[in-house]
Each structure stands twice: as structure tokens, then as C-alpha cells.
Amino acid sequence: MLRIEGLTAEIDGKQILKGIDLDVPTGEVHAIMGPNGSGKSTLSYVLSGREGYEVTGGSATFNGHDILAMEPEERAAAGLFLAFQYPVELPGVGNATFLRTALNAQRKARGESELDAMQFLKLARERMKALSMSDDMLKRGVNVGFSGGEKKRNEILQMALLKPSLAILDETDSGLDIDALKIVADGVNAMRGPDFSALVITHYQRLLDYIVPDRVHVLMHGRIVKSGGPELAQELEAQGYAAVQAAA
Amino acid sequence: MTAPVATGAAGFLARYEGLKDHLPGARKPWLNALRADAAVHFAARGFPTRRIEQWKYTDLAPVAQASFAEPLTMVEGAIALPVANAAHRAVFVDGRFRSDLSTLDGLAYRVGSLAQDLNAAEPFLGALAKPGSEPLVALNTMLFEDGILIDLPEGVDGGLLELVSIAVDPGRPFAFHPRHLVRLGAGARLTVIETATGRGQCLHNPVFEIEVAEGATFTHGRMLQEEATVFHLSTIYATIAAGGTYDNFTVAAGPRLTRNEIHAALTGPKAACHMNGAQMAADGQHVDTTTALDHAAPDCASRQTYKTVLAGRSRGVFQGKIFVHQVAQKTDGYQMNQALLLSEDAEIDSKPQLEIYADDVKCSHGATVGALDADSLFYLRSRGIPESQAKAMLVEAFLHEAVETVTDETLRAALTRALDNWWSRQGKAA
Ligand SMILES: Nc1ncnc2c1ncn2[C@@H]1O[C@H](COP(=O)(O)OP(=O)(O)O)[C@@H](O)[C@H]1O
Ligand SMILES: [Mg+2]
Numbered sequence: 001m002l003r004i005e006g007l008t009a010e011i012d013g014k015q016i017l018k019g020i021d022l023d024v025p026t027g028e029v030h031a032i033m034g035p036n037g038s039g040k041s042t043l044s045y046v047l048s049g050r051e052g053y054e055v056t057g058g059s060a061t062f063n064g065h066d067i068l069a070m071e072p073e074e075r076a077a078a079g080l081f082l083a084f085q086y087p088v089e090l091p092g093v094g095n096a097t098f099l100r101t102a103l104n105a106q107r108k109a110r111g112e113s114e115l116d117a118m119q120f121l122k123l124a125r126e127r128m129k130a131l132s133m134s135d136d137m138l139k140r141g142v143n144v145g146f147s148g149g150e151k152k153r154n155e156i157l158q159m160a161l162l163k164p165s166l167a168i169l170d171e172t173d174s175g176l177d178i179d180a181l182k183i184v185a186d187g188v189n190a191m192r193g194p195d196f197s198a199l200v201i202t203h204y205q206r207l208l209d210y211i212v213p214d215r216v217h218v219l220m221h222g223r224i225v226k227s228g229g230p231e232l233a234q235e236l237e238a239q240g241y242a243a244v245q246a247a248a
Numbered sequence: 249m250t251a252p253v254a255t256g257a258a259g260f261l262a263r264y265e266g267l268k269d270h271l272p273g274a275r276k277p278w279l280n281a282l283r284a285d286a287a288v289h290f291a292a293r294g295f296p297t298r299r300i301e302q303w304k305y306t307d308l309a310p311v312a313q314a315s316f317a318e319p320l321t322m323v324e325g326a327i328a329l330p331v332a333n334a335a336h337r338a339v340f341v342d343g344r345f346r347s348d349l350s351t352l353d354g355l356a357y358r359v360g361s362l363a364q365d366l367n368a369a370e371p372f373l374g375a376l377a378k379p380g381s382e383p384l385v386a387l388n389t390m391l392f393e394d395g396i397l398i399d400l401p402e403g404v405d406g407g408l409l410e411l412v413s414i415a416v417d418p419g420r421p422f423a424f425h426p427r428h429l430v431r432l433g434a435g436a437r438l439t440v441i442e443t444a445t446g447r448g449q450c451l452h453n454p455v456f457e458i459e460v461a462e463g464a465t466f467t468h469g470r471m472l473q474e475e476a477t478v479f480h481l482s483t484i485y486a487t488i489a490a491g492g493t494y495d496n497f498t499v500a501a502g503p504r505l506t507r508n509e510i511h512a513a514l515t516g517p518k519a520a521c522h523m524n525g526a527q528m529a530a531d532g533q534h535v536d537t538t539t540a541l542d543h544a545a546p547d548c549a550s551r552q553t554y555k556t557v558l559a560g561r562s563r564g565v566f567q568g569k570i571f572v573h574q575v576a577q578k579t580d581g582y583q584m585n586q587a588l589l590l591s592e593d594a595e596i597d598s599k600p601q602l603e604i605y606a607d608d609v610k611c612s613h614g615a616t617v618g619a620l621d622a623d624s625l626f627y628l629r630s631r632g633i634p635e636s637q638a639k640a641m642l643v644e645a646f647l648h649e650a651v652e653t654v655t656d657e658t659l660r661a662a663l664t665r666a667l668d669n670w671w672s673r674q675g676k677a678a
Contacts, residue, residue, distance in 0.1 A: 072630050090628075162631065
């Protein structure tokens with residue numbers, strides 16, 4: 001599914017990723033934990049194709065494709081999804097229009113038929129209900145005036161509609177209260193299955209009580225310094241990153 | 249010494265000399281005197297040049313150097329009309345009223361051809377737009393042949409009226425200078441949706457004189473959508489009395505050169521003026537919005553938000569002056585000008601100007617200029633939306649925000665269509 005080998009990347013000439021090796025097999029959920037500034041968001045942006053990040057070495061393949069060579073929209077159509085740590089507000093772009101345009105763009109890229117407004121609304125309302133989102137969030141501008149929690153739920157709604165085969169969730173738990181956290185976790189768990197993988201980025205173990213990962217990786221200073229089973233998350237919580245790194 | 253502008257003006261002056269005994273109202277001494285006065289002003293000043301402060305960023309040389317001197321002949325027969333937005337519409341072809349194309353029956357107020365109702369116009373014509381004010385007003389006064397006359401009595405709700413101007417290409421350069429008079433009595437209400445379309449080498453030089461009496465509300469939506477061969481130079485003079493409102497929303501998208509110049513005076517307490525708009529230009533085009541707001545009474549509010557979108561090698565101008573007189577205490581003035589540049593060759597000049605002589609006022613202005621936001625673009629693309637489509641969505645969003653404040657739904661729909669039309673034509677090229 002996702003295979004990253006020796007990936008190095010820099011921003012403005014400053015090296016941030018210093019050789020990442022990571023394998024996420026189909027059907028598995030992996031967590032990446034690490035302190036602030038360790039390069040977690042950088043990794044998610046590099047994988048989704050944001051401008052300004054220069055890949056200086058290594059590779060990343062997704063279902064056998066060299067995704068680093070693809071445009072962001074091509075990566076999305078190939079099944080990659082990034083839930084942003086800081087979802088972007090788009091004043092003047094209606095949320096419903098945005099969601100439908102995205103869904104249809106991907107369906108079109110995959111040679112599937114596009115959904116009309118009615119079909120889309122039916123589908124969106126269904127998914128929103130599961131995420132306890134009110135209908136008026138469809139009418140507003142994308143993320144405009146949304147609370148922190150609403151923005152995160154809107155990310156999960158996009159994931160639920162776009163049905164990616166690999167989702168990268170960048171600190172989707174930050175700023176969520178426990179109820180919202182459960183809703184988000186349910187949203188992710190509902191997607192789990194043999195054809196879905198996820199990379200759950202967080203620096204709290206809390207989320208991983210609800211989305212139990214198959215593997216946990218610790219990212220520090222642009223490198224994966226330790227990998228292990230779900231128990232590694234508890235270990236980190238108890239001992240802190242420094243201790244884990246020292247032991248690694 | 250003869251200034252070069254005088255040559256540009258010469259054709260129009262010659263035309264006036266030749267036509268003056270045949271122009272509408274030629275036997276009315278008051279109008280003859282007004283036109284003669286205008287001719288004196290125009291002869292003295294000619295077309296404005298860039299040496300004049302208010303014309304620093306907009307060069308009228310292409311207009312001044314062209315020869316539009318051919319007299320108009322009446323266009324006969326069928327004309328393709330734009331889609332109707334309202335049940336009642338007044339249609340002008342090459343600046344002349346066409347009753348056969350207009351539907352004005354059953355309206356409870358005076359509305360129709362100015363040329364056919366000059367006696368009713370006498371008290372107002374030239375009262376707000378004085379021949380000596382602006383050279384383009386002088387040119388218009390000298391040569392206008394027709395225009396609309398709207399006179400709403402006190403308390404009348406005039407509903408929705410469409411004003412359509414169509415320029416038909418006669419195959420040679422031509423000019424027309426319609427004069428429009430709009431008067432709303434105390435407490436009257438009216439919404440006008442104006443559409444200007446046209447083609448050919450043409451100068452459309454309309455002048456509006458708008459009088460909004462106590463407590464009256466005039467909503468004026470304008471869509472200047474002529475083709476890229478047309479010069480559109482429009483000048484509006486409006487006065488708004490106590491408690492009255494003038495609401496202007498202009499979409500300028502199409503002509504080779506557009507000047508949207510508005511002078512509004514708030515003359516009584518609690519009067520309000522909203523001047524908003526979206527102006528767009530593509531390669532080779534020039535759009536200019538110039539406003540002058542005169543706060544001449546206390547407790548008045550003015551709001552201006554203009555959006556500019558420039559593609560290719562194009563140029564946009566926004567000049568907004570707010571003048572607050574000493575008596576105009578508690579003035580609430582706001583001005584915002586936002587420009588989106590879609591190409592490196594596009595250029596915007598923005599000049600806000602605040603002159604405040606009262607001490608208890610709230611006046612603010614702001615301007616933003618930029619390209620499309622990279623984070624927004626990446627967000628859309630990361631959802632699978634192709635780059636060109638993502639760009640189009642963001643430009644549309646920028647433009648649609650401009651019309652969000654328009655409350656009349658018919659008007660908002662028409663304005664939105666005008667914006668989308670432009671973008672669907674230009675977006676492909678950008
Ligand atoms: N746009 C940028 N320009 C320069 N440095 C950046 C930029 N974005 C992130 N960085 C730096 O890269 C490092 C990793 O950041 P980031 O990937 O956001 O970390 P994390 O998500 O783990 O908190 C930090 O040192 C940060 O300061
Ligand atoms: Mg981060």
C-alpha cells in the first residue's frame with residue numbers, strides 16, 4: 001500500500017525530513033507520534049504534494065505508483081486523503097458545492113458517473129448524521145465560522161464521502177473534547193477494512209484508545225526513531241519522548 | 249498653442265455645430281443655452297488627459313484620437329434583446345428610446361423617453377451634472393439625443409424596472425451620449441436593473457442625474473457588458489436627502505475601457521449611500537471605478553466595497569474619495585477595495601482619499617491586492633479538484649462575495665449571472 005524509503009525533504013533549504021522509512025500494509029492503521037516540530041505535518045504535506053517542500057532523496061510509493069511524481073489532485077484521485085491539521089477556510093465557496101465538486105472530480109478521474117445535486121445531498125446528509133453535523137454546515141462557506149471541532153468533523157466528513165484507500169489524519173484529535181473525539185474515531189473506525197489504511201498522526205495517546213493502531217511509530221527530528229505495537233503509545237505517555245529516544 | 253486633446257474634441261464640437269439645430273429640444277431656449285454652455289466648456293477642456301489628477305491612471309487618448317463624428321441613423325427592425333429580468337423594461341438602441349421594444353404599460357409613475365418629455369426634464373436637467381463639472385458631462389450635455397426620464401411621485405413604490413442599452417455596430421466608429429434623469433419623491437422606492445450591451449467601435453458616454461428625496465430608496469444595479477471594442481465612460485451624479493438611500497451595484501466586465509464614475513452627495517441627516525461593485529478586465533482591457541462621496545450632513549452612512557479581478561495584460565483602477573464636511577458629525581464611512589491579480593502582467597492602481605473636516609466621525613478604508621491564495625488552492629487540489637477548476641472556484645468565490653450584500657434577489661441573480669458570464673469566458677483564457 002504505502003511504502004516510504006529513505007525519504008528526505010527540505011523547506012527553504014532547511015532539511016526537515018532526514019530519512020524516513022515506513023511501510024503501511026493494506027488494511028492496517030499506523031500511528032505516528034512525536035513532539036511538536038518533529039516533522040509530522042511536513043511528512044503529510046510531502047505525501048499529499050503541497051508546494052514549497054522539496055524532496056531531496058528517497059521514495060514514496062502508493063499501490064505501486066510513485067506518488068511523489070503526481071499532482072496533488074492525481075494523488076487524491078488515486079485514493080490518498082489528508083485530513084489537515086489546520087483546515088483552510090474558503091469564504092464564498094459553499095461547503096456543499098465544495099464537497100460535491102471534490103467527489104465528482106474524483107469520480108470523473110476514475111471514470112465513474114457524477115452525482116447530481118439530489119443524489120449528493122442524500123449521501124451527504126446520511127454521512128453528516130453519523131458525524132452529528134447539522135445540515136446548515138452544508139450551506140455555509142467551507143470551514144467559515146466553524147468551531148475547531150466542526151472543522152475537524154468537516155475533514156472526517158470529506159473522508160467519509162471521498163472514501164480514500166489511504167487516509168492521513170494530521171492531529172485530527174487536537175482541540176476536540178471527548179465526545180467529538182469519539183465521533184471522529186467512530187468515523188475512522190467505520191472506514192476500517194481490508195481496503196483501507198490510515199496514518200494517524202497525533203502527539204497524544206488519547207486518540208489511540210479509540211482508534212487502536214496496528215503499529216505505532218515515533219518521529220523525532222525528522223526520523224522514525226522507534227516502532228512498536230499499540231503498547232508503545234502507552235509507554236510514550238508514561239515516560240515521555242526523551243526517554244523513548246534515549247532508549248532507542 | 250493647441251493642446252493635442254483639442255483635436256480629439258474637435259470632431260465632437262464640429263458635430264455639435266452641425267447638429268445643434270436638429271438635436272432634441274433645439275427650439276427650447278433653456279436647452280440651447282445649456283448645450284451652448286457645455287460646448288464652451290468642452291472646447292476649453294477637451295478630453296481629460298493624464299495630467300489631470302482624477303485621470304492619472306486612465307488614459308483617454310484612444311478615445312480622444314478616434315473619430316466618432318459620424319451622425320447616427322436610426323436602427324430599424326428586429327434587435328436581439330438580453331434576457332428579461334423584470335416585467336417592465338425601457339429599451340434604448342444606440343442611445344435612442346425604442347417604444348416598440350419597451351414594455352412600460354401600467355406603471356404608476358412617469359417613465360419614458362427624455363427627448364419626448366423635455367418639458368418635464370427642464371427643472372432637473374443639468375442641475376446635478378453641471379456642464380462645467382466634468383468634460384465628459386459637458387460632452388454629454390452638448391450632444392445627448394435621448395435617455396430615460398423617471399419621476400416617481402411621493403410615496404410610490406415603483407417596484408422593478410429594467411433599463412437596457414444596446415449598441416448596434418454600424419460598421420464604423422460611432423458615439424452616443426444618453427442622458428438619464430431619475431427622481432424619487434419623498435418615501436418613494438424603485439429598483440432599476442441596467443444592462444449595457446453592444447458591439448463595434450463605439451463610445452457610450454451616459455450621464456445620470458439622480459435625485460433621492462427624503463426617506464426614498466433607489467436601488468441601482470448596473471451591468472456594463474459591452475464587447476471589448478467598446479469604450480464605456482459613465483458618470484453618475486446623485487443627491488440623497490434626509491433618510492434616503494442610494495444603493496449602487498455595478499458589474500463592469502466587457503468593454504475595452506470602462507470608467508465608472510460616481511459622485512454622490514448625502515445632503516440630509518441619516519441619508520445613506522452604498523456603492524459596491526465588481527470590475528473585471530482581461531488582456532488588453534482597462535477598468536476604472538472612481539467614486540466621490542460627499543458627506544454634507546450629520547449622521548449619514550456610506551459603504552463602498554469594490555472588487556477587481558484582472559487577467560492577462562490588463563489594468564484596473566480604483567479611486568475613492570470621501571469628503572466629510574464640518575457639519576457632517578457622526579459620519580460613518582467605510583471603503584474597501586480588493587483586487588485579485590491572475591497574471592503577472594496585470595496592474596492595479598488604488599487610491600483612497602479621505603478629507604475630513606468634522607471631528608466626530610468614523611471613517612475607515614482598506615485595500616488588498618494579491619494573487620490566489622496558495623493554501624486555499626492546495627486544499628482544493630488535495631481533494632481531487634484539478635488546478636484550473638480549483639482556481640476558477642476561488643475566483644468565483646471572490647466575485648460572489650461582492651454580491652452577497654445585494655438583498656434584492658432578482659438583482660442579485662442578474663449580477664451573479666453577469667459575473668459568471670465573464671468568468672466563464674475569461675477563465676478559459678486565463
Ligand atoms: N513553511 C515553513 N518554513 C520553514 N520552516 C518550516 C515551515 N513549516 C514547518 N517548518 C519547520 O519544520 C519543522 C517541522 O514542522 P512540522 O512538520 O510542522 O512539525 P510537526 O507537525 O511535527 O509539529 C519545524 O522545525 C518547523 O519550524
Ligand atoms: Mg503538525
